[in-house]
Amino acid sequence: MSVLALEIGWGWMLAFKALVILMIVPLGALVLGYTFLLKMMSHMQSRLGPMDPGGFHGWFQLVGDGLKFLQKEDIIPEDADRRVFAFAPVVVVISTFLMFVVIPVGPVAVVANLDVGVFYALAVSSLSVIGVLMAGWSSANKFALMGALRAAGQLIAYELPLLLAVVGVVMQAGTMSLQGIVSAQQNGSIFGWSGIGNPFIFTQIIGFLLFMIAAQAELSQTPFDMPVAESELVAGYMVEYSGFRFLFFFIGEFGTATAFAALAATLFLGGWSLPGVHGLSAELLGPLVLFVKLMGVAFLMFWVRFTYPRLREDQLQAIAWKFLIPIALANIIITAIIKVAF
Amino acid sequence: MSTTEQPSVPTNSGPDFNPGPDFKDIPAFEVDPGLQRHLADARVNVELDTGDMIINLGPQHPATHGTLRLVVRLDGERVIAADPVIGYMHRGYEKLTEFRTYPQVTTLINRIDWLSSFANEVPFVHAAEQLMEIEAPPRAQYIRTALTELSRIATFLLFLGEMGLQVGALTPAFYGFRDREHVLNLIESATGGRFHPNFNRIGGLKDDLPWGWIAETRNVMKIVLDACDVFEDLVLGNEIFQARTRSVGIIPGELGASYGVSGSNLRASGVDWDLRRDGAPYLAYPELDFEVFTHPDGDSFARYWVRLQETRESARMVLQLLDKMPAGPIMAKVARIIKVPAGEAWVETENPLGQMGYYVVSKGGTGPFRVKIRSASFSNVSILPWMLRGVYVPDVVTILASLYFILGDIDR
Secondary structure, three states, rough: OOHHHHHHHHHHHHHHHHHHHHHHHHHHHHHHHHHHHHHHHHOOOOOOOOOOEEEOOOHHHOOOOOOHHHHOOOOOOOOOOHHHHHHHHHHHHHHHHHHOOOOOOOOOOOOOOOOOOOHHHHHHOHHHHHHHHHHHHHOEEEEEHHHHHHHHHHHHHHHHHHHHHHHHHHHHOOOOOOHHHHHHHHHOOEEEEOOOOOOOHHHHHHHHHHHHHHHHOOOOOOOOOOOOOOHHHOOOHHOOOOOOHHHHHHHHHHHHHHHHHHHHHHHHHOOOOOOOOHHHHHHHHHHHHHHHHHHHHHHHHHHHHHHHHOHHHHHHHHHHHHHHHHHHHHHHHHHHHHHHHO | OHHHOOOOOOOOOOOOOOOOOOHHOOOOOOHHHHHHHHHHHHHHHEEEEEEOEEEOOOOOOOHHOOEEEEEEEOOOOOOEEEEEOOOOOOOHHHHHHHOHHHHHHHHHHHHHHHHHHHHHHHHHHHHHHHHHHHOOHHHHHHHHHHHHHHHHHHHHHHHHHHHHOOOOOHHHHHHHHHHHOOOOHHHHHHHOOOOOOOOOEOOEOOOOOOOOOOHHHHHHHHHHHHHHHHHHHHHHHHHHHHHHOOOOOOOOHHHHHHOOOHHHHOOOOOOOOOHHHOOOOOHHHHHHOOOOOOOOOOOOOHHHHHHHHHHHHHHHHHHHHHOOOOOOEEOOOOOOOOOOOOOOEEEEEEOOOOEEEEEEEEEEOOOOEEEEOHHHHHHHHHHHHHHOOOHHEEEEHHHHHHHHHHHHHOOO
């Protein structure tokens, strides 16, 4: 299929892919953390943000923060369930790693082009809640426990709209493979005009909005950040974590944000595809195109995060069950009718 | 008594050391079998009782503005009972005033409500002036009024941002701090202290206003009025903020008054009572034209709304004061060493947090004999156990934020 795949041995290819995946999570977390947390938020809130470290606009700040976390003392509470406590951040980060396995960045550049790609990505993303529950339970702290239970309640409420929002895309593309969805968008046409393909954001705008809202809840970002709720639960399930274990949660948070932004870009904005670019140039440009789209989606996510107050737990459940799920079901029905009619 | 007459105390060293009976000689502690059964039952009950969880909000908690501690009994997320524990920051100011001279006391009472220090000084200085039967000259009164209103604006700007932070929005907090900085700069340029001006003297003020202060204040008042518009759009108009604050933490007007709640908290419950207008006339307030805002709802949203309107009104009052500012001296004729004749005086003022009063008892001399401080927050938080029954944990934070207390004002 591709030049690359033929010349490099299977084992080396796998090792290379694993290395890329291992690097992309901390790297994505770093880029998103720097761009949005340090720079965009500072501009929005009219504060300086770190400007000194590293010379140019304080680019070194997050690396320095990471190094600081590494040299902190590793504190485990006396009453904590030590093994569960230590393993919880790893579970959170692993779920992020696993999500990147199916996200394509080019015609062949994907670790595993699963036939059930969307299904796999969404299923794996919710694994992180197990890590959160483990963290909250094992910390032997009431604030942490409440945060973890809130996270679990939130997951049950928001996994459904997240899945239902994607169903419309899957129906329109006729496949659950992410590669298939991308090529369906690339080769599609809007009322016969195939100039830019057919990014599903035009036909599935309701699905896109639902996906973004539910993803915000899945990432526990404002307005759905009750599991960490600084002003109520101090830091929720993370309250007892320090040093590199806390860093793991941080990487997990921003890495998952990267993954969800990439997923949204793939499902609704055409992923790596650029109109009129095919073959080897698509292979080379793909990662860059996906990155630009991903940053656009992430900008929306973080814009909302820095603007809105936090909902209450019961209000969140009400929104999910009374508002999002009925709309998602209606969206599916309308999509099905249109699909059959045309 | 000489040392030889003291009874000998056994020590664990020296020749007289008596280690006492060996551990093996002590019979094992036997529990009555009936009692043991009860203990086992109690253990099982404790293990199976999933109803209540007791959680300590504070003394170190971001929502308690310092060291307020709330012992909260929870059923899931719902509060069954809440018990505020105060006193972690008690500094004994009422007692300390008895060992200070009158000019020294103003330094202390600056620290009661540290966000609006200047407003704290006014009633005490006023009480001393009443006892001495002197009055500060009109220019000093006007400057005092302007600085009091500025400290009210600074306090409320912090509240307007802080309330957003407590319901989960990070951005308003920074806007609040940013715009409050302008006001603090004004206070600093006039008095020399950002937080603790210590600017009042008995009989007047320490200094006159610096050159250019009035023009600068006019500019800053524009910034404040703009900031109020921003808060109205960003926080008050936000649907999520309204969902979080409407009908949360309702104080019925009569109940609030009977608990001693005062200030904006009471006005938000529909009680039209403002000491600047309704109390004994003080400072330049009788000569000012201002409106007192009330809101019929009495919930957290109403408290935010009332404080927002009062911030605007204060800015307008400052502008009025600048227009009317009389010329003249800033100190009355006062002896170098201040001696206050015997007598008693009670002065209460409308401070940013509510009604603040000093009952000063003088027996003649350079310092007060006894000072009773009536601070607003102490009475405002006394209604907390009533308010917090049956609300959710996030609402606890909303209610604490909307009551807007300062720990120094509670504990003194």
